Structure formats: structure tokens, C-alpha cells
Amino acid sequence: MATFYVLPPRECLERAVTDLFAKLLPGLPLPVDAWGLLADQLGAAGGWEPDVFLVPRDELADGDTAGALTDGYGAEAGDRVVEVSLARPSRAWALQQADVSGAAVAR
Incomplete structure (x- = not known):
């Protein structure tokens, strides 16, 4: 299983570094x-x-994070997602089959 860290936009990361x-x-x-x-x-x-x-974050299509990871990065059900924000605590969750199936149907 993969782990995807969804970080703040690249501009924020570059500025912080x-x-x-x-x-x-x-x-x-x-x-x-x-x-x-x-x-x-x-x-x-x-x-x-x-x-x-x-x-x-800015490398993902706007909207559904699960769908964007599935479409853009090949994320699958069971993969872990950690959403990192500068404004609020991180949030971790696992992709569900419905997240992956919905993205595949939308294609």
C-alpha cells in the first residue's frame, strides 16, 4: 500500500525552505x-x-482529493492519504473502494 502526503501548494513549500x-x-x-x-x-x-x-496540493486537480490521487497518481483502495495543512492539524485517512470506483467511472 502506498502513502500519499498531500502537502501545501509548491509555492508555500518553496517559500518555507x-x-x-x-x-x-x-x-x-x-x-x-x-x-x-x-x-x-x-x-x-x-x-x-x-x-x-x-x-x-497544486499538482492535484481541484475538487475531490481521492479522485485526483486516483486519476493523477494511480492511488488504489487501501492506500493511505495524509493531508498536511499549515492552518490546521494533519488529517490521515485510507482510500476506500468507493473513492477509487467513483474516479474510474468519471473518466
């Missing part, structure tokens, strides 16, 4: 895709399973 490194390493430039590079390095160093996916 830039702000953090500006405080830690003032004056040093960061690559344009600092968030993507950092996420890759964390995954490799942390030994994350290959079925862990970090998905910025």
Missing part, C-alpha cells in the same frame, strides 16, 4: 527547485519506502 535556509545560511543562494531537491535528499537519507509520495 527558502526562509529556513536564509536564516541558517544567510547570503548563500539556493537552487530554483530547492523544495524538490530537499524532498529527494530527505527521502533517500531517511530510507523512505518507494511507495511514499509527496504531492503538493
Whole structure:
């Protein structure tokens, strides 16, 4: 089973990484895709399973998160979804067969 972390939009992630490194390493430039590079390095160093996916919210179609993950990322029933927000606590849930079936019918 896969785990999908639905994160804030990429712009928010990039800004947070830039702000953090500006405080830690003032004056040093960061690559344009600092968030993507950092996420890759964390995954490799942390030994994350290959079925862990970090998905910025703006990479999903508007509306139904379950359907967007199914259509865009191949999520299946039983996969875990962790929705991360800067404004409220994270919410974790599992995709149900109805979530996956509904997305397939809509195609």
C-alpha cells in the first residue's frame, strides 16, 4: 500500500525552505527547485519506502482529493492519504473502494 502526503501548494513549500535556509545560511543562494531537491535528499537519507509520495496540493486537480490521487497518481483502495495543512492539524485517512470506483467511472 502506498502513502500519499498531500502537502501545501509548491509555492508555500518553496517559500518555507527558502526562509529556513536564509536564516541558517544567510547570503548563500539556493537552487530554483530547492523544495524538490530537499524532498529527494530527505527521502533517500531517511530510507523512505518507494511507495511514499509527496504531492503538493497544486499538482492535484481541484475538487475531490481521492479522485485526483486516483486519476493523477494511480492511488488504489487501501492506500493511505495524509493531508498536511499549515492552518490546521494533519488529517490521515485510507482510500476506500468507493473513492477509487467513483474516479474510474468519471473518466
